[in-house]
């Protein structure tokens with residue numbers, strides 16, 4: 001499968017919009033407030049959609065003190081905070097690249113033992129290692145205006161009904 005393929009938004013039962021980068025950072029911060037250690041968040045969306053912006057807001061609210069920069073070239077950035085946050089981005093990973101070499105098994109063990117959180121942009125290459133492990137999945141797509149982004153949400157296992165807003169009904 002194309003490692004850069006995006007999932008179909010129809011498969012995401014909940015959605016909301018952000019009106020600019022500050023609103024996306026605030027969304028990340030709100031979700032950080034709901035995310036205990038052990039949380040895995042997968043972020044799908046085209047380049048420039050706002051995945052890293054979300055992670056910056058998330059990390060700040062999770063107690064990360066320093067600058068949060070895109071791990072596009074490093075593949076993994078790890079930040080100490082109230083909980084360790086591993087920020088991964090597999091956009092530039094080569095097909096022959098071994099996830100073991102960048103410490104993915106140790107990162108997943110740490111998360112699954114409840115000692116860290118993982119935020120993963122372009123998560124395609126990680127999916128086989130994740131299997132059916134619980135996570136929140138976000139798909140961010142351009143909105144109606146230059147600064148609007150529409151965030152589609154789903155969970156594994158599925159989010160409780162209260163999260164769901166049927167696609168096509170009501171405002172974002």
Ligand SMILES: Nc1ncnc2c1ncn2[C@@H]1O[C@H](COP(=O)(O)OP(=O)(O)O)[C@@H](O)[C@H]1O
Nearest residue numbers: 018020021024047048049050051052053147149
């Ligand atoms: N609503 C919005 N949410 C997030 N970013 C936005 C929004 N509107 C405009 N932007 C701009 O889009 C870009 C998003 O970049 P980034 O977060 O690095 O994207 P990605 O990680 O998805 O490639 C930034 O330049 C940001 O200022």
Ligand SMILES: [Mg+2]
Nearest residue numbers: 051052070121
């Ligand atoms: Mg990014």
